[in-house]
Amino acid sequence: MNAGGEQILRHGPAKAATVLILPPLFEEANRLRRTLLLTMRALANAGIASLLPDLPGQNESLVATDAATLSLWREEAAALAAREQVALVAAFRGSCLIDDHIAAPHWRCAPVSGSSLLKAMLRSRIASDTENGVRTDSAQLLEQAQTAPLSLAGNLLSPQMIAELSEAEPQTVTPLRTVKIGSASEDTIAGTPLWLRAEPGEDADMARTMAADIADWMQQCGTI
Secondary structure (H helix, E strand, O other), X not given: OOOOOOOEEEEOOOOOOEEEEEOOOOXXXXXXXXXHHHHHHHHHHOOOEEEEEOOOOOOOOOOOHHHOOHHHHHHHHHHHHHHHOOOEEEEEHHHHHOOOOOOOOXXXXXXXXXXXXXXXXXXXXXXXXXXXXXXXXXXXXXXXXXOOOEEXXXXXXXXXXXXXXXXXXXXXXXXXXXXXXXXXXXXXXXXXXXXXXXXXXXXXXXXXXXXXXXXXXXXXXXXO
């Protein structure tokens, strides 16, 4: 994906229209990865190719986690999309914060603000500290993060990453389709929010529905 040689999982016909799948950020990516792989298989069955990249500092990346920033991820995602000439970008949860520089139709699933992600990781850190007999709070941790990397949810986040997350919101893009996860409706994919589970899981039915919704949006946008 970048000069660091990030891994990219490719699936589907070699010369087909291609979807760039941007995974959720941080620990949420692990909980949703298996379902994203099932979504890629379903897209392939519909004649659509897909790419699932590692972000620098995430998953199998050799980049240190404290070297990652939202700005870096945004730049790398846009560069990959341009290089691969993707027909659509499908962003999930926190990756909806880094997809706005991509010149292609957008499909977003359950977008979330950076501050919401940050608060969830802080709660997890505080709970872990409490179990280990250490008393901390959000204000104390954020003060530490102004001058040194902070360990949250298995990631060592730089002061720049913390600052960017606290302000980040999904940006307006067009054309755009946004879906939620829950009880099936016009803009809601039937399923459960796997990113809230304690352990990774999968939902094959939800994956097939997401793939069908992505394919339908691509047809509406004229990219297939």
